Structures are given as structure tokens and as C-alpha cells.
Amino acid sequence: MSRILMLSWEYPPLLVGGLGRHVHALATSLVAAGHEVTVVTRHTPGALREEYAEGVHVVRAPDDPPAFPVENGNMAGWATAFNHTLTRAALRAARTAGYDVVHAHDWLVAHAAVTLREHLDVPLVATIHATEAGRHQGYLPHPHNRTIDDVERWLAAEAARVIVCSEYMRDEVVRQFGVPVAKTDVVHNGVDVLRWYARPRAIAAARRRFAGDAPLVSFAGRLVYEKGVQHLIAAVPRLLETSPGLRVVIAGDGPYRAELEAMASPAVSFAGFLTGHSLTALMGASDCYVVPSIYEPFGMVALEAAAAGTPVAVSSTGGLAEIVEHGVTGVTFRPQDPEALAASVGSVLTDREFARGLARRGRRRVREDFAWPEIAARTHAVYEAAQASGGMTREAERVLAADRLLTA
Structure with a gap:
């Protein structure tokens, strides 16, 4: 001891x-x-x-x-x-x-x-x-x-x-x-896999709140420049072309929030700082969880989303490139590239069988390697x-x- x-x-x-x-x-x-x-x-x-x-x-x-x-x-x-x-x-x-x-x-x-x-x-x-x-x-x-x-x-x-x-x-x-x-x-x-399990009722409530029947993409984290949320926002017009009615929810707060809100379209909503069951339910309700970081030493939130059973799309930078295998446990894209982000996220949103496979393998990887x-x-x-x-x-x-x- x-x-x-x-x-x-x-x-x-x-x-x-x-x-x-x-x-x-x-x-x-x-x-x-x-x-x-x-x-x-x-x-x-x-x-x-x-x-x-x-x-x-x-x-x-x-x-x-x-x-x-x-x-x-x-x-x-x-x-x-x-x-x-x-x-x-x-x-x-x-x-x-x-x-x-x-x-x-x-x-x-x-x-x-x-x-x-x-x-x-x-x-x-x-x-x-x-x-x-x-x-x-x-x-x-x-x-x-x-x-x-x-x-x-x-x-x-x-x-x-x-x-x-x-x-x-x-x-x-x-x-x-x-x-x-x-x-x-x-x-x-x-990552504690059980901690990120949301009850179906909570997931359904989150979907009603944030997207209804529309495709839902989410991000959660501190709103600072290096988290790259500006690139997710820039990719929204392209994503809307292939996923009409798309809703993007950004959870979190930080010094960059006002600038992000100023550049966001009506398809983007800011949920503020979510914790506990509220954050877990948002992740579980999402069709794709995005980590668009410019700098990310590890990217624990990507594993948390995977533990929630959600397909993840991450920028191929820092530790993210080590924990997500493209096309197997998630999809990746070049950092600071809204076009590449839109292509990767779009591949998840438009092919539900592909998305389910990513989610299944991603959750298994979390359970086996990051307990x-x-x-x-x-x-x-x-x-x-x-x-x-x-x-x-x-x-x-x-x-x-x-x-x-x-x-x-």
C-alpha cells in the first residue's frame, strides 16, 4: 500500500x-x-x-x-x-x-x-x-x-x-x-465506460431538446482557440448540403465563446457548460461527436463519447491520432481544414451502418484499453x-x- x-x-x-x-x-x-x-x-x-x-x-x-x-x-x-x-x-x-x-x-x-x-x-x-x-x-x-x-x-x-x-x-x-x-x-x-452510459429516456429527451428528428452533431469542451470549434462552425454549410436540417450543439464555455457565437449560423446552438447526466445524454443522443482540436495532448473527451456509444470524428493531431483509428474506431480529418472535417463527419451522418460499426468498435476499444x-x-x-x-x-x-x- x-x-x-x-x-x-x-x-x-x-x-x-x-x-x-x-x-x-x-x-x-x-x-x-x-x-x-x-x-x-x-x-x-x-x-x-x-x-x-x-x-x-x-x-x-x-x-x-x-x-x-x-x-x-x-x-x-x-x-x-x-x-x-x-x-x-x-x-x-x-x-x-x-x-x-x-x-x-x-x-x-x-x-x-x-x-x-x-x-x-x-x-x-x-x-x-x-x-x-x-x-x-x-x-x-x-x-x-x-x-x-x-x-x-x-x-x-x-x-x-x-x-x-x-x-x-x-x-x-x-x-x-x-x-x-x-x-x-x-x-x-x-475512461469509466459505465459513467458514460445514458438511459434511453435521457437520450430521447436530449434529442427532443436539441434536434428532434434532425441529424445531431455535438462538441463539448472549453471554448478556447486551440479547441478548433471555429473550424466545426465553418464546416456547417457544407454539412447542411448532405444532411438537411442538421443541428450542431456546442456545449461548454470559455473566453472564445462570443467570437464563436458571432460566426455561427442558425443551425448551431450553444448549450453552455453541461455536466453529469446532461452531458452524457447529449453525447448519447448525437449522431456524431466531433473533436476539431488544433492542439490536443490526448483527447479524453473522444473516448468519453465513444464510451457513450457515439461515433467520433477527430482531427489527426496530438494524442487523438494515437487513440482513434480512421475507419475502424472513428474517423479522422486534417486539423484546421473545414472541408476535410465536413467530409469525415458527412461520411458518418450519411451511412448509418458505417456509423454503427464505428460506435461498436470504438466502445470496445475504450473498454479494453482505457479502463x-x-x-x-x-x-x-x-x-x-x-x-x-x-x-x-x-x-x-x-x-x-x-x-x-x-x-x-
Whole structure:
């Protein structure tokens, strides 16, 4: 049995994107395997400051005053303040519990993670879910973007092991941050197939709400430029030619929403942020679920839609190209190419037998290759590797080398 201290800036009921769902599923799966897990995260109104939920010890840290507003995507100041309160909450939890490893999820918890690594004298494992450079297609336009890039590089250097979700992300982290290949571990995201099963009555209600008898295409995610929703919207006129009456539903919110709404035709509707059964029902009701991302380290939402029994169409970029086999478990298209998107999605909408085959094989692939118990076991193996290495970091290696010179 291992005792794991996990740090994340989001955790249910506070969900911003896929990271919170990932951490929740990983934590509960590790507990189910017999390990002790404490998750220290951000507090949200209505949630308990501390509780045991599904066997996980959850500690929620309230924001420190004064408030640090997030403006123009600049989260650096807010993250610095957040790490202070996160560190204090984690240290309080550590008074009554010993830990074997600290597991940090992304740069937003980096400072707290390194502090706790030093204080508890245990290895640090870091999961890099995405990079700032990747989100901006290699361009770091503002000082805060470059600051975030530096924090990501520092976290990767300080960690004993770095977990990434795909071979694509391993290449990116190695290239971008100079992390040794031997120090990185590819552990795919997992999906709970049962979690994404919607009852027929809920699916029927979603169809009545969003499309009636018309073909239904959906997308769910954070509305930011790199998710590529603008290309899905641009493909709608072409899709309407082969699928009259088509309805496209975009679920989610984000800073790019107003621009997307301005470019959308009447065939497109914005459902806002959907969670739980509402999102599952939308996916299950859809004739095709589209992931038009420009940048996507893994693409967990494509697997979630497949688990819901829906044929998926994804851009052939990043981790998406690794998890969807064109014509077998879904269809793919060139990123940032509305014509190619329309052709691929159209092939699903106009051939229902083809679509049913994709859905059937896609769901089977999720069940066989992305089950959470197996993902949790692979993650725990990384913890054991970090402990076996002694948790040595670049900085620790430099200090040790200096000490040896002084005593030689």
C-alpha cells in the first residue's frame, strides 16, 4: 500500500476541464486498489473544506485575500497566491499522515509540489497534461505565457518522474523542456465506460431538446482557440448540403465563446457548460461527436463519447491520432481544414451502418484499453520507480556533486 499526496487545481464538484475528471478517476481507482490518497485542491462554494469522498481524503483550500483577478488569460499572479494556500492546506493534512510520494498535476500546483517534496522528503511525480507552448502553437506572445512555460520546465526538472498522456506529449516534453526520455512515462488517460452510459429516456429527451428528428452533431469542451470549434462552425454549410436540417450543439464555455457565437449560423446552438447526466445524454443522443482540436495532448473527451456509444470524428493531431483509428474506431480529418472535417463527419451522418460499426468498435476499444484500474496500476508503477530512484532531481544531483567535491 502507498500513501499518495495529490495536488490539483480542480476536483469535483469544481470542474473546469478534463483535468479535474482525470484526477478524480485516478484517485478513486487508486483507493479501490488499496492505496491511501489525499487530494489537496481548491475550495468552491458549497463544498466541504475537508471530507472523505469515495474513499479519497479531500482537502479544499480557500482562496487567499486579496483577490487576484485573471485578466486576458494571465493566471500567473492568481496561481502564485493559490499555491500559498494550497501549501498550507497540504502541510496541515501532513501533520497527521505520512506520505510516500507527492503527485502534482500541471504547472498550477508546481510551487506547492516542490515545497512539499522538500518538506516531506519524498519523491515528486509530475503529470504534464499540456504545455503553454503547445496551447499557443509554439508561440509565447506575452510575458505571462513565458512565465508559465518556465514554471512547466522547472516542474519537469524537479520531478523524479514525469508522466505524460501520449507519445505525442512525450516528444513535446522532451523537446520543449529537455527532459530525458528515460525519465518520462506514457500513461494514457482512462475512461469509466459505465459513467458514460445514458438511459434511453435521457437520450430521447436530449434529442427532443436539441434536434428532434434532425441529424445531431455535438462538441463539448472549453471554448478556447486551440479547441478548433471555429473550424466545426465553418464546416456547417457544407454539412447542411448532405444532411438537411442538421443541428450542431456546442456545449461548454470559455473566453472564445462570443467570437464563436458571432460566426455561427442558425443551425448551431450553444448549450453552455453541461455536466453529469446532461452531458452524457447529449453525447448519447448525437449522431456524431466531433473533436476539431488544433492542439490536443490526448483527447479524453473522444473516448468519453465513444464510451457513450457515439461515433467520433477527430482531427489527426496530438494524442487523438494515437487513440482513434480512421475507419475502424472513428474517423479522422486534417486539423484546421473545414472541408476535410465536413467530409469525415458527412461520411458518418450519411451511412448509418458505417456509423454503427464505428460506435461498436470504438466502445470496445475504450473498454479494453482505457479502463481506469489498469491506468491506476500503471501510475502506481511510476510512483514505485520514483521511490526506487530516490527521487533525485537535477538540483539535488548538483548539490550532491558539490558536496562530494568539498569532501574529496
